[in-house]
Amino acid sequence: MALIDSYRRNVARKQDEIARLTEQKAKEYTKITGFNNKIQTATRQMNSSKSVTTINSRLKEIHRNQEDIARIEKKTAEFETxxxxxxxxxxxxxxxxxxxxIKEAKKLQQQQVKFQLDQAKAFSAVNRTLTEHSDAINSLNELPEEITVLFLASNPRDQGQLSLDEEVRSIKEMITKSRHRDAVKLESCWAVRPGDILQYINEYQPxxxxxSGHGSSDNELVLMDNNSNTKLVSMRSIVQAMSVANEDLRLVFFNTCHSKNQASNVTEYIECAIGMNTSITDNAAQIFSAQFYSSLGFGLSVEKSFNQAKAALILEGIPEENTPALFVKSGCDASEICIVAE
Incomplete structure (x- = not known):
């Protein structure tokens, strides 16, 4: 119980006690009036009587009533005390x-002052947070209404044949099922040769x-020559090509074996890139890439889309979830990079 509540109860109890004593005192005073009336009546009877017996009887009655009055006056005096x-x-x-x-009022005032200060701090923190994230907010506001995914496929005849057509079909199907399907345009180019890369990038502005295709353990990309056979392209060449690509390019996806170093080096110029730590099976490559673009199509961040794509491999019982690797440019945060407008 709060101290102030205890004091209020004490005050109320004392007031009740005083009211009760005052009521009892008033009742005693009422009795005095009755005894005075009896004395007056006995006095009249005594004055009008010549009987000694009657006179003595009335004197005794008067004396008795006076004693009662004295007793009541004493009692009322005790009540007054x-x-x-x-x-x-x-x-x-x-x-x-x-x-x-007074203490409680001061405490309440202090609490109100503290509350106002805390509110001011909270508003200041919100404003500071908004200021810190203004670049991210501006980036979201500037997201294009439509993005282009440029799918470059190369499957030389002297290499093991991959189901690249199945991969692009799965990606297209998952994009179509996503919330922002109209915001994602998929352009596929086949039998890609080294000279085609910049041509297609300039043409489609992705x-x-x-x-999509093969990669070598020496960080090379396997493309095709003019005879549809293997043409190895060095990591340095790929990174150089990405560094001079269009300004809208934000992500490079190497869905090829042994491509983590290519992805890592590309992020010197591009916001983020995905590569493979080692070799990846055809089925795993299809499922991972299809889920990644589906998640992007729902407006999720690059990081969340990447993690959902890994989860899709686990759900399918494919133990290759640690093969894909995500790389981000220094100073960027994949959890805040959204490529498709929400």
């Missing part, structure tokens, strides 16, 4: 209550470039 004492006690409790109310 008690009332006076209770009044002093009441005043003491009222002083305590008053002091406590937001994402997706390489």
């Amino acid at each position: 008690k009332i006076a004492k209770k009044n002093k006690e009441l005043q003491a409790e009222q002083r305590k209550l008053g002091n406590e109310e 937001t994402i470039v997706h390489f």
Whole structure:
């Protein structure tokens, strides 16, 4: 129980006690009136009587009533003493209550001041957060209404044949099922040769470039020569090509074996890139890439889309979820990079 509540109860109790004593005193005073009336009646009877017996009887009656009056006056005096004492006690409790109310008022005022200061700090923190994230907010506001995914496929005849047509079909199907399907345009180019890369990038101005095919353990990309056989392109050449690509390019996806170093080096110029730590099976490559673009199509960040694509491999029972690797340009945060407008 709060101290102020205890003082309020004490004040109320003292007031009740005083009221009860005052009521009892008033009842006793009422009795005095009755005894005085009896004395007056006995006095008249005594004055009008010549009988000694009657006179003596009335004198005794008057004396008895006077004694009763004296007894009541004594009792009422005791009530007055008690009332006076209770009044002093009441005043003491009222002083305590008053002091406590002043303390409570000061405490409430301090709490209100603290609340106002805390609110000011909170508003300041919100404003600071908004300021810190203004670049990210501006980036979201500037997201294009439509992005282009440029799918570059190369499957030389002297290499193991991949189901690249199945991969592009799966990607197209998952994009079609996504919330922002109208915002993602998929352009596929086949039998890609080294000289085609910049040509197609300039032609389609993609937001994402997706390489699909083979990769070598020496960080090389396997494309095709003029005879549809293997043409190895060095990592340095690929990175150089990406560094001079269109300004809208934000992500490069190497869905090829042994491509993590290519992806890592590309992020010197591009916001983010995906590569493979080692070799990846045809089926895993299809499922991972299809889910990644589906998640992007729902307006998710690059990081969340990447993690959902890994989860899709686990759900399919394909133990290759640690093969894909995500790389981000220094100073960027994949959790805040959204390529498709939400």
